Amino acid sequence: MRPENYQAINHPPSHEYELNFGPNHPGIEGNYALKVKLQGDQVVEAHADGGYLHRGFEKLMEGRLWIQNIALVPRICVPDPVPMEMAYSLAVEELGGLEVPIRAQWIRVMQLELSRIAAHLFTFGGHAATTGMYTTMYWGVADRDLFLDLFEELTGGRVYHIYNIPGGVRRDIPDGYLDRVTSTLDYLESRLPDYDNLFFTNQVFVKRATGTGTMTQQQALEWGVTGPNLRATGLKLDVRRDDPYLVYDEIDFDIATEEAGDAWARTLVRRKELQQSIRIVRQVIERLPSIGGPIRCPIPNPLAWNVPAGEAYARIDSSKGEVAYYVVSTGGDKPYRVHVRGPSSMHAVQVLENLVTGGRLEDVAQIMFSLDACPPEVDR
Amino acid sequence: MIKDIPIIAEQAQQPRRTNPLAHVFDELMNFARSRSLFMLHYCTGCGAIELPPAMTSRFDMERLGIQPMVTPRQADILLVTGYVSIKTLKRIILTYEQMGSPKHVIGICSCTVNGGMYWQSYATAKKLDEYLPVDLYIAGCMPRPEAVISGLQKLIDNIKHGKSDNWKDYYQRYDHYLGNQQHLFGNNWQTPTDVIGEAREYGLFGPQTLGQHTELLESVQKPLQPLEMKL
Amino acid sequence: MSQELTRMLDTLTKDIAGAKVTLKRARRMRIDVDADALPALLELLQGRGSYVHLSAISCVDWIDDNQFELVYHVWSYESNSLVSAHTRIPRDPGVYLSIYDLYKPAAFFERDIHEMFGLYFEGSPSMEKFILTEWEGPPPMRKDFDAEAWVRDTFTERDYNPEWLKELTDAGGGIAIRPQDIRK
Numbered sequence: 001m002r003p004e005n006y007q008a009i010n011h012p013p014s015h016e017y018e019l020n021f022g023p024n025h026p027g028i029e030g031n032y033a034l035k036v037k038l039q040g041d042q043v044v045e046a047h048a049d050g051g052y053l054h055r056g057f058e059k060l061m062e063g064r065l066w067i068q069n070i071a072l073v074p075r076i077c078v079p080d081p082v083p084m085e086m087a088y089s090l091a092v093e094e095l096g097g098l099e100v101p102i103r104a105q106w107i108r109v110m111q112l113e114l115s116r117i118a119a120h121l122f123t124f125g126g127h128a129a130t131t132g133m134y135t136t137m138y139w140g141v142a143d144r145d146l147f148l149d150l151f152e153e154l155t156g157g158r159v160y161h162i163y164n165i166p167g168g169v170r171r172d173i174p175d176g177y178l179d180r181v182t183s184t185l186d187y188l189e190s191r192l193p194d195y196d197n198l199f200f201t202n203q204v205f206v207k208r209a210t211g212t213g214t215m216t217q218q219q220a221l222e223w224g225v226t227g228p229n230l231r232a233t234g235l236k237l238d239v240r241r242d243d244p245y246l247v248y249d250e251i252d253f254d255i256a257t258e259e260a261g262d263a264w265a266r267t268l269v270r271r272k273e274l275q276q277s278i279r280i281v282r283q284v285i286e287r288l289p290s291i292g293g294p295i296r297c298p299i300p301n302p303l304a305w306n307v308p309a310g311e312a313y314a315r316i317d318s319s320k321g322e323v324a325y326y327v328v329s330t331g332g333d334k335p336y337r338v339h340v341r342g343p344s345s346m347h348a349v350q351v352l353e354n355l356v357t358g359g360r361l362e363d364v365a366q367i368m369f370s371l372d373a374c375p376p377e378v379d380r
Numbered sequence: 381m382i383k384d385i386p387i388i389a390e391q392a393q394q395p396r397r398t399n400p401l402a403h404v405f406d407e408l409m410n411f412a413r414s415r416s417l418f419m420l421h422y423c424t425g426c427g428a429i430e431l432p433p434a435m436t437s438r439f440d441m442e443r444l445g446i447q448p449m450v451t452p453r454q455a456d457i458l459l460v461t462g463y464v465s466i467k468t469l470k471r472i473i474l475t476y477e478q479m480g481s482p483k484h485v486i487g488i489c490s491c492t493v494n495g496g497m498y499w500q501s502y503a504t505a506k507k508l509d510e511y512l513p514v515d516l517y518i519a520g521c522m523p524r525p526e527a528v529i530s531g532l533q534k535l536i537d538n539i540k541h542g543k544s545d546n547w548k549d550y551y552q553r554y555d556h557y558l559g560n561q562q563h564l565f566g567n568n569w570q571t572p573t574d575v576i577g578e579a580r581e582y583g584l585f586g587p588q589t590l591g592q593h594t595e596l597l598e599s600v601q602k603p604l605q606p607l608e609m610k611l
Numbered sequence: 612m613s614q615e616l617t618r619m620l621d622t623l624t625k626d627i628a629g630a631k632v633t634l635k636r637a638r639r640m641r642i643d644v645d646a647d648a649l650p651a652l653l654e655l656l657q658g659r660g661s662y663v664h665l666s667a668i669s670c671v672d673w674i675d676d677n678q679f680e681l682v683y684h685v686w687s688y689e690s691n692s693l694v695s696a697h698t699r700i701p702r703d704p705g706v707y708l709s710i711y712d713l714y715k716p717a718a719f720f721e722r723d724i725h726e727m728f729g730l731y732f733e734g735s736p737s738m739e740k741f742i743l744t745e746w747e748g749p750p751p752m753r754k755d756f757d758a759e760a761w762v763r764d765t766f767t768e769r770d771y772n773p774e775w776l777k778e779l780t781d782a783g784g785g786i787a788i789r790p791q792d793i794r795k
Contacts (some may be wrong), residue, residue: 012750023471024422026450031423031468051742052468053425056503059728059751059758063500072497078426094636125432142437159429159522221663224716235688242691243638313639313684313695315666316689326669326682349719349741376426379465379742467745493767502751502758504745506766564765566747 014321015209016044019361023052025167027130027365030078030375032357034364041361048349066092067165069335074160076340077377079122082115083318085164088107088243088338091314091327092166096299096307103288104295105246106166110284111154111163112246112316113277117188118147119319120270120277127267127369128199131208136199143191146184150379153177168296178285185278192275200271209264213355213367216261224346227321228269229371233261239317255282263363263370270319270372301347306333320344320372342377349378381540382432406542413482414539417456417532418449424472425462427489427522434525446532452478455489458536460512462522463491463504466564469511476512477573481582483547484515484535489522496521510560513546551579555591570601615642616692623660627652638692648708649698653683653713656696661689665710668720670728674754677702679730683710700730709735727752 011228031052037045058075073088074081084106093100100108125140137313148158153174163170199205215225217233230237237369238255245373256272258265299305309331315324321343328337348371355367397518399405419441423431435441435448449455452475464472476485487508490496495506508514515538518531538544550557554575562569574592617634620642624630627644630652644652644737656662662685672678676699683696700707709732721732726743729750742745749756 023468024420024452024475026421026448030427030428045586049744051743051744052465052471054465054467054503054742055463055498056501056751056758060498060501063759075426075497078429122432137432138436141432141435145438148433158524201723222715224665224714226664237688243693244687311682313666313693315686315693322666324666324684326667326684337669337671339667339669345719345723348715350715354635470745494771495766499768500759500762502748502756502761503746506762507769565745 015039021296021364022049027368027369029126029373031068032373032378034352036356036361036364036369038361043356043359043361043364046353046356046364047302048353050349050375050378053376055380057380058338058341061335063334065303065333066305066307066335069338070165071089071160071162073340074162075376076380077318077320077342077344077374078159079324079374080115080119080319081160082111082164083316083323084340085162086112087314087316087323087325088327089164089166090316091312091325092307094312094314095310095327095329096166098297098299100246101294101297102247103291103293106215106284106288106291107169107295108164109246109248109251110281110288111151111161111169113280113284114147114150114181116277116319117274117281118144118151120274121147123270123369124172124195124199124267125371127263127366128205130293130365130369131205133199133202133204136195139191139195139198143188146187148186150177150181153180156354162250165296165299165302168294171295172295174286178288181281182285185281188274189278195271200268205267206264208363208366209370210260210262211265212263212363213359213370214260214262215351215355219354223351225321225351226343226346227317228256228273228319229266229321229347229351231255231257232265232269234259239322243315245314247317251280251283263366266372273319304333305333307335319345320374320377321347327342340377340380342374342380344372344374344377347371348373348375393535401412410540410542413535415445415457417444417446417536419446419449419457419459420451420452420455420475420477421448422458422472424460424464424468425489425491427461430522430525430528431459431461434528439529440571441529441532444529444532444536452476453480454481455479457532458483458485458512459484460492460508460514462489463496463498463501464508465503466505467503467523468510469505470565470569473511474571474573477571477575481547482539482545484539484544485512485546486531486535487514487517488528488531490519491521493517493519505564511557511564513549513557515544515546548582548584551575551582551584551589552586553588554579555588558597559591559593562596567596568600571596616690619690620660620694623655624652627655637742640692640694642694642696644696644698646698646700649681649683649696650708650710650713652696653685653710656685656694657713660687660694664688665714665720666693667718668717670724670726670730670752672702672728672752672754673699674702675770679705679728681707681724685714705730706733707731708733711735726750729753 016037016039017037019036020080021036023031033049035047073084076084102288121140121144125137128136152158155163220230220233234257236255236257253276256269258268307329309329311328313326322343326339327335330336356364433439458476492508498504516535518527520527579589620632627648629644633641635641664686666684666686669682678699679702680699686693709721718736722736722741724730725738726740727750
């Protein structure tokens with residue numbers, strides 16, 4: 001075509017359309033929805049829509065005894081339930097003035113870290129699936145099952161353990177349990193190079209995740225980001241170190257950080273945390289046989305237990321971020337008010353909306369999984 | 381709440397079948413159907429956390445011929461995994477009505493049976509079979525992957541022997557289900573699917589398909605508008 | 612260290628009328644403050660006290676006093692301590708100021724409190740419903756909303772009366788406590 005014959009085509013003005021991303025969508029984590037406004041495949045606006053998993057936990061807990069609530073709280077975060085019972089127990093212990101025996105504290109640390117490993121393996125699987133690598137999902141979920149077996153032996157439950165009660169833990173560890181934990185950890189460690197080859201250094205993942213959903217340190221602090229997502233922006237902040245609970249101040253571990261603040265960095269932080277958790281559990285295995293004593297302190301009849309009046313705020317670092325429980329008692333046999341602060345209430349709403357905007361549609365699922373958002377925590 | 385409707389409905393009038401080989405063909409179809417089931421990929425509650433283990437390497441649902449499917453149009457099984465909040469229940473009903481027949485609903489976890497531990501919660505619906513015809517319940521909080529798989533095997537057996545046709549009940553007693561839905565969601569509740577028309581089409585129009593609740597639906601129903609295409 | 616912190620907070624809050632600092636335990640401080648002075652206190656805590664992380668905003672319904680208690684939990688990454696600022700506002704009309712311009716996470720918590728307690732925050736970016744979009748009843752977390760009665764009105768229970776259950780129900784139910792079992 002000669003230049004003088006060229007006539008510019010008048011394109012129609014760019015148009016926007018809305019898409020319901022979820023709740024029934026394979027790319028969404030759990031039962032959650034995002035309403036995204038798109039221009040082509042670029043997201044111009046996103047609104048989170050929660051409440052699909054709302055059960056009214058805080059209201060339910062006001063109607064149940066202190067000890068009955070132990071069975072209720074793990075349901076608030078399904079993939080990582082242990083920090084929920086732990087935070088609630090810590091708050092009630094503070095209110096009731098209970099001293100948790102040292103042995104119970106070490107068992108609790110072990111349980112928390114095993115739960116973290118299981119939750120991270122699950123997240124890797126989900127995240128890999130959003131980039132089309134289903135093998136990692138199959139591996140991650142299958143390896144997580146080995147940890148669920150450990151939980152089952154210790155607590156009787158695969159997913160929900162209901163193992164921590166205010167004052168300690170319900171049962172002592174079975175004979176030979178620590179050996180089985182060691183062998184499972186050995187197995188996981190031997191698998192890590194395979195995971196690296198399959199997923200973490202895989203070019204499909206590296207190229208898709210680098211630069212996706214980037215947030216700066218400033219933004220992360222402003223939006224209330226916590227946990228691995230905050231550490232992925234280069235900040236060495238961890239509730240386990242800054243606000244130590246249980247026996248974390250006696251344990252030697254590094255805080256895993258990355259600088260980039262994108263989806264890749266967040267996943268890498270979790271990958272490093274996996275190793276740190278293995279390290280922590282190994283220390284517990286080393287110390288636990290030498291610590292004797294009871295596994296829980298005496299508490300009053302749990303069915304007629306009036307916790308002294310007061311209020312307590314317990315914080316814990318779960319695999320997703322800062323979990324906090326605000327518990328108010330008026331001296332009755334039931335809590336007057338329990339407020340649950342799940343880390344995902346920040347990550348899955350405000351942060352997700354901000355990170356998704358300006359990105360592309362195919363990255364929405366990846367960003368959500370890289371933030372490790374957990375919808376039941378938002379909805380409660 | 382409607383209580384006086386009997387649980388077992390009368391069989392609707394079916395056209396007489398003249399082909400002597402009809403039942404052989406039916407059995408073949410049922411066998412084929414039972415061996416290739418697609419399960420809708422919709423995590424409605426916390427029981428969904430035991431589905432990945434059931435699907436992946438360790439318990440491996442695929443050996444039974446069950447695979448997740450991302451769209452309701454091509455799915456055969458709707459797994460309702462755990463408690464259904466009222467907001468989710470609306471979506472579940474929309475999803476269910478979009479699925480092509482024959483379709484099967486499995487209620488996993490105790491919460492679908494009777495509300496489970498959320499019996500006093502203002503946000504969850506209690507009995508799933510009031511709103512949808514449930515084929516099978518798998519109780520437990522939450523059921524282990526083995527339990528899920530054994531439940532699915534039971535469903536496969538039922539399909540093979542032609543016993544799992546509760547989906548017909550939804551057409552035959554639509555008025556009952558719609559009444560319960562209206563009781564919970566308010567009188568303005570409507571779905572885009574024309575269930576009554578489908579019931580006629582499938583030959584499943586029964587004496588209880590229409591009733592006072594469908595009359596109420598007709599009086600409030602807004603006709604569906606075709607979606608506008610704007611360029 | 613904690614005493615130093617308390618002293619620091621005391622000097623910080625000396626201009627704020629009615630602010631009372633109490634040390635609850637290591638790394639946990641409580642400040643009681645009047646409703647008018649709370650935004651100023653939070654501004655001071657954030658700007659001069661390095662309390663940059665809003666951990667949560669909790670609302671407690673004190674129905675006997677006809678008041679809502681708002682608790683702002685702020686965490687400092689520098690001094691590693693948590694300050695809980697307590698304030699009380701009348702239950703009626705239930706309007707308060709948003710702190711969104713100080714702390715961005717407040718948007719979620721304020722929205723949550725609005726739909727659960729019906730407390731309105733002026734200046735919050737969105738007061739639309741988020742979780743309870745399809746709920747038409749009163750704000751459910753208020754103490755005067757009886758969830759159990761609502762459930763009894765709305766749903767029916769499945770009849771299930773096996774033999775073994777009768778013994779338990781005759782004895783007063785599963786968790787009934789006999790007088791001799793009560794430990795002091």
